Amino acid sequence: MLILENILVGFVAFLHLAFLVLEMNLWTKPIGLKIFRNDPEFAKRSATLAANQGLYNGFLAAGLIWSLCPGVIYSDSLKMFFLGCVIIAGIFGAITVNRRIFMIQGLPALAALAAVLFS
Numbered sequence: 001m002l003i004l005e006n007i008l009v010g011f012v013a014f015l016h017l018a019f020l021v022l023e024m025n026l027w028t029k030p031i032g033l034k035i036f037r038n039d040p041e042f043a044k045r046s047a048t049l050a051a052n053q054g055l056y057n058g059f060l061a062a063g064l065i066w067s068l069c070p071g072v073i074y075s076d077s078l079k080m081f082f083l084g085c086v087i088i089a090g091i092f093g094a095i096t097v098n099r100r101i102f103m104i105q106g107l108p109a110l111a112a113l114a115a116v117l118f119s
Helices: 002-025 030-036 040-068 075-096 100-117
Strands: none
Touching: 002 030, 002 040, 002 075, 002 100, 030 040, 040 075, 075 100
């Protein structure tokens, strides 16, 4: 079960690294415009905010990666804390922006959290 737990936590970390790249580097590029369903004008005006959001996603990824490092004391607590942060962010995004944010961000984190809790 530990292997599944770590795979799921790693997947959530990978997603947040991808969000970091999308929000910090690709926000105004065609792929970023398509993924986030933005028009070029809005993307240009909001690029600084998106970069800030991307940085926060990077911190979430860093915490999850840290929790996967061998020999880390309280790794399960770290996993639960950072996955909880991701879940709350997914819920907030679903309420304030679009429900699909929870599907993309929150559900994988919920699955990983369940694996941590039941291992």
